[in-house]
Amino acid sequence: MLDIESLFGSDRTKPACRQIYGISGTGKTVFLCESVRKAARSKSFGGKHRFIIFDVKADGYQTLAPPVFDSETAIEKMQNDRVVVVHPDIINAPTFLDEIISHLFEVAGYDSEFSATLIIEECSTFIGSSSGSIPPSIKRMATQGRSKGLTMLLVNQRALTNKWTDSQSQGITMFRLAKPDSKMLYDRWGLNADEIDAKLSQNKFSFAHYDLEDLSVSYYDPIQIPDLRVPIVMPKKSRFTRFFKFLD
Ligand SMILES: Nc1ncnc2c1ncn2[C@@H]1O[C@H](COP(=O)(O)OP(=O)(O)OP(=O)(O)O)[C@@H](O)[C@H]1O
Ligand SMILES: [Mg+2]
Numbered sequence: 682m683l684d685i686e687s688l689f690g691s692d693r694t695k696p697a698c699r700q701i702y703g704i705s706g707t708g709k710t711v712f713l714c715e716s717v718r719k720a721a722r723s724k725s726f727g728g729k730h731r732f733i734i735f736d737v738k739a740d741g742y743q744t745l746a747p748p749v750f751d752s753e754t755a756i757e758k759m760q761n762d763r764v765v766v767v768h769p770d771i772i773n774a775p776t777f778l779d780e781i782i783s784h785l786f787e788v789a790g791y792d793s794e795f796s797a798t799l800i801i802e803e804c805s806t807f808i809g810s811s812s813g814s815i816p817p818s819i820k821r822m823a824t825q826g827r828s829k830g831l832t833m834l835l836v837n838q839r840a841l842t843n844k845w846t847d848s849q850s851q852g853i854t855m856f857r858l859a860k861p862d863s864k865m866l867y868d869r870w871g872l873n874a875d876e877i878d879a880k881l882s883q884n885k886f887s888f889a890h891y892d893l894e895d896l897s898v899s900y901y902d903p904i905q906i907p908d909l910r911v912p913i914v915m916p917k918k919s920r921f922t923r924f925f926k927f928l929d
Contacts, residue, residue, distance in 0.1 A: 682899060683854065683890040685720040689732070689798040689832060695894070697826035698849045701836045703856025708886035708903060709836055710741035712856075713800060715904045717745055720798075721763050721913045729795045732764045733785075735778060736802040739768040746914035752777035756784045764913040775807060775816060782818040789829035796830030804835040812845035823849035840865055853891045857881050872898070 688699065703709045717732050733755065734742045742748070748768040749755050755777070758765045769777045781799070788795045799822065801807065808815050822833045823846065835846060840862040847869065855877060858866070863874035870891070877889050877898065886903035 683852070683901065685716055685723060686725045687852075688716060688854075689720050689834075690725065691796050691798075691827055691830040691832045692851075693827055693830075695827065696823070696849045696851045697832050698823050698846060698851065699832070699834045700841060700846065700850050700853045701834060701856075702838070702840050702853065702858060702862070703888070704838050704859050707856035708888065709856055710802070711886070711906060712854075712888060712904045713834070713836065714742050714745060715906060715910075717742075717764060717798075717800075718907075718910070718913060721745075727794055727796060729792065730763070731759050731795075731797040732800070733759070733781060733797060734764070734766045734800045734802070735774075735781065736766065736768055736800075737771055737774050737806050738803050742766045744910040745912060747912075747916045752780035752784075755781055758914075759784070759788075762914045771806070778807065779816065779818040782822050785831055786821070786825070786829060789831060798832045798834065800834045800836060802836045803838070805837050805839065805841065808835070808841060808843055808846065810842040812843070815843065815845060820845075844869075847893070850893055852893050855881070855889045855891065856886075870896075 701709055720726055721732055736742055743766065746762060746764045746766045748766045749758055750768055755765050755767045767777065785797050785799065807819060822831060826833060835841065839859055842865065858874055858878050863878065866872040866874040872891060880900060881887050881889060884903065887901060889898055889900050891898050
């Protein structure tokens with residue numbers, strides 16, 4: 682069963698990666714954004730847990746926290762903020778990602794109460810199809826993360842074709858899939874993606890979860906978007922407070 686603890690939490694006995702697929706506009710970001718909003722307020726995650734969203738698409742998580750644009754500011758923010766949204770520019774993104782991951786390991790190394798969830802949007806920007814085409818920092822996160830309380834969510838529009846990430850993954854959350862992906866999912870997991878997709882097509886923004894440990898598929902209703910998407914980290918100064926100015 683999928684819940685926010687199993688989606689974002691670290692389990693020291695299970696692989697550190699989770700994968701999220703679905704073609705554009707099928708609800709991945711809404712699902713993750715609202716799930717982070719809930720998790721960030723939940724007692725299930727320790728006071729020192731951090732949620733870091735690394736989003737090259739710069740789209741959809743701004744209601745959680747005002748975005749920052751480089752790794753240095755992200756690392757600074759992590760000291761106090763429970764949720765950090767990073768909008769890296771595409772050129773520097775790989776370096777920023779390396780720096781953030783190495784920071785997570787550093788903090789986890791000296792503070793055993795620290796834990797973190799790193800969400801990497803559009804991860805095919807960083808991960809190619811062979812094991813050799815995965816940055817060492819992502820490999821490190823996948824293989825050594827769990828013993829340090831670090832989890833990584835790989836989000837992509839298409840199913841990742843990288844077999845190595847599969848061996849490090851706990852589960853796949855699927856939104857509506859691209860047709861060519863169904864054969865691959867069948868060959869790799871024996872998953873009948875056409876059948877799953879047919880079921881998802883009946884309920885817009887619904888999703889399925891495939892547990893790679895017990896090989897079970899479960900289905901979920903669409904996430905409810907709250908009427909008021911209250912930020913976890915408030916923007917510093919609201920434009921409303923600056924609208925009326927005091928006389929000198
Ligand atoms: N659970 C939902 N309830 C209502 N509307 C939703 C829901 N999920 C998504 N939507 C609507 O669909 C739009 C697209 O969803 P979302 O941004 O989550 O897609 P995505 O899968 O992340 O797409 P992309 O791959 O392009 O980033 C949202 O802006 C929202 O308007
Ligand atoms: Mg999205």
